[in-house]
């Protein structure tokens with residue numbers, strides 16, 4: 157077997173054989189197939205696709221490069237959630253302790269920010285002392301004692317994906333439905349969860365910009381999970397508008413704690429409860445009541461114990477950015493649109509995300525919006541607050557928000573609206 161034949165097969169629109177897939181994934185993980193060869197193959201896959209059998213084999217081959225976790229010693233069912241990535245998507249933070257408070261165990265392996273989308277681990281690392289890296293024994297112990305753990309995937313879990321994902325990120329090959337589906341599901345299947353709820357985001361702030369692509373991604377992932385014995389369901393949820401009222405690391409932790417305290421923005425509460433219901437049903441606990449667990453403080457108790465178990469101080473003040481800049485509404489009317497991609501890009505440019513994978517993120521950086529679509533806004537009143545430690549970043553963030561990011565109009569009076577610039 158050789159890499160050039162495998163690349164040529166896909167380049168010319170052919171179907172990879174199971175043997176070719178097993179060989180290329182294993183050889184790439186061991187370093188026999190070079191990065192430039194794997195990037196050529198990833199580009200050929202992005203352009204020519206893979207059929208269902210190829211995707212299934214590709215996923216199985218990635219799982220086989222590492223270990224599989226085992227939760228059978230736990231006395232409750234395991235269920236996990238995965239979001240395909242969005243702006244202001246802090247749902248994992250309140251959701252994992254909430255579902256644990258309702259009786260399931262939640263082994264939540266999470267990632268870092270990617271481009272304009274935020275990462276759960278970057279958010280939690282803004283809590284003083286909290287650490288993302290746990291070994292398998294620590295993870296199991298926290299899961300057993302507390303019911304929820306959010307941490308980084310260890311190096312032994314689908315190492316082929318770890319390597320391939322970093323390569324795709326810098327070769328323009330992220331946006332391939334077969335590669336995204338195999339990447340996400342190889343990690344989730346190797347993680348060993350009994351059931352899985354997928355939150356497939358669709359809209360400007362998501363990787364899937366239209367409904368057809370989001371449906372195809374969801375169906376592909378559900379098929380992969382089901383074939384591997386993981387009860388898998390998917391929800392398609394809107395990411396044309398960012399979630400909640402903040403995008404940024406510590407800003408989103410603060411908002412998540414508000415939700416756990418029984419408050420928080422209505423859309424974050426609604427999606428958290430909807431996903432909790434799906435997870436509990438998938439885990440065989442359809443009668444559990446997530447709304448009650450939010451109201452009676454039991455979800456907050458799990459959160460506090462979960463944060464403390466990973467070295468974090470749940471009572472410590474969260475970091476704030478050194479500088480803020482307020483953007484005011486240019487006109488009076490109804491906020492009609494707030495573009496998720498533009499807000500995510502602005503937060504990223506303010507320092508909430510990374511330009512290179514070795515960069516550190518700023519804990520306090522991000523964007524806060526003071527109105528959501530449908531709210532009335534008044535000319536001159538604060539509309540957005542930008543947060544950063546580095547004021548030279550404001551210009552780039554403001555540029556991201558120009559030209560249609562914010563739409564103010566009055567649809568009731570038939571006004572088509574004022575479309576940026578701010």
Ligand code: URA
Pocket residue numbers: 240241267321330335336337339340
């Ligand atoms: N998240 C992943 O884990 N993999 C992808 O390819 C895209 C999003």
